[in-house]
């Protein structure tokens with residue numbers, strides 16, 4: 001065994017030894033080849049050495065040349081860079097400008113869009129209007145046709161109208177003539193009596209339209225010397241049932257007289273509370289003589305304007321207190337009131353309100369001055385047509401209360417007032433009397449009241465005295481005094 005192992009080992013060692021020898025031989029061969037190659041290389045290297053030097057030199061030159069070219073290129077590139085930067089800035093500013101322009105164009109565009117919308121709306125409206133226009137055109141055509149027809153009819157009726165107008169003028173003249181004749185027949189001074197409504201009426205008896213019987217109440221029988229009953233006659237007596245329209249119906253012909261060119265005075269006489277102001281002015285629901293007369297005159301004027309007359313209306317408001325005259329529009333003392341030009345009824349009402357207010361102020365200052373002062377409303381009418389002329393005045397007078405007959409029983413301010421009222425009312429009576437008895441001298445100057453009215457009471461003037469009385473038995477004495485005054489006036493007629 002041991003021998004076997006030894007043989008194997010020896011065999012292995014022999015193999016390794018052979019291999020080693022083989023390897024060393026191989027190595028040597030390689031070394032020989034290498035040294036041969038190195039020699040070859042060395043020979044070649046020496047041969048190429050000058051060439052390498054040339055290449056090196058050329059390379060250096062090339063490098064230096066390349067460097068200078070590179071520097072030049074660098075310089076140019078920087079220069080170009082600066083130029084481009086400048087251009088870029090220039091373009092940036094242009095861009096900015098263009099951006100601004102674009103913005104304004106955008107705004108313009110938006111505006112245009114809005115305008116386009118508006119235009120579209122307007123177009124729609126225009127279309128609608130065109131349709132309406134078309135309709136209107138058609139209506140117009142129809143109307144033209146109708147107008148033509150009417151014109152033909154109008155021409156025909158114009159001739160008839162001229163004829164009718166002539167007839168109307170003739171009728172107007174005749175109306176004036178007959179109205180005046182009627183006034184003459186009724187007398188230039190008329191006296192009407194109005195009884196103020198009252199539940200207790202035992203002392204007054206109405207006998208028809210013109211006669212009134214006053215029965216003296218028991219308690220006055222002893223104190224008065226009158227007979228138990230006295231009878232009075234007037235042109236017209238209005239019972240307490242008579243309304244404002246009924247009163248006006250009986251005096252509207254006098255107002256017509258003013259339009260016909262005559263002066264007219266209408267007086268309301270009576271004790272305080274007997275209905276003078278109610279008769280003359282009335283209230284909102286029961287218009288009195290003044291507003292009704294103004295309405296009538298405006299209506300008549302309209303008719304005359306249509307006949308070709310030129311007409312002017314003026315009004316004035318006056319108060320006479322303690323023999324002093326005051327213009328109720330200017331609220332100043334005056335000798336003669338200033339007449340104001342009037343366009344329409346509303347203007348008269350406005351002035352009337354001013355006058356009332358000014359009177360009220362006085363009222364509070366002097367304690368119910370209205371019952372102790374005279375109020376005059378004047379309406380002047382001026383007109384002409386060709387050679388025909390009108391200048392007439394309507395005077396509507398709300399007199400002071402007639403009750404203060406006894407001066408002896410008053411004193412102080414009351415004394416002065418009472419004296420002034422007595423003076424003016426008796427002056428009024430005297431004027432009527434003088435006119436009635438056709439005296440040479442009519443005492444107009446005896447009081448402010450008669451002096452203010454003298455122009456309107458003379459000549460062809462007409463006068464109406466509306467005596468307002470109370471039917472209450474405690475007012476018996478005042479009622480009797482008023483009836484006596486009225487009776488005195490009754491028979492007068494204006495001097496011709």
Ligand code: ADP
Nearest residue numbers: 196197270271272273274275276277278279371
């Ligand atoms: P005067 O002006 O005479 O002092 P008023 O006209 O102020 O009297 O009348 C006194 C009161 O009697 C007022 O309230 C008025 O409205 C009333 N009155 C007068 N007359 C009438 C009448 N006929 N119908 C109804 N009320 C009347």
Ligand code: MG
Nearest residue numbers: 276277370371
């Ligand atoms: Mg009064």
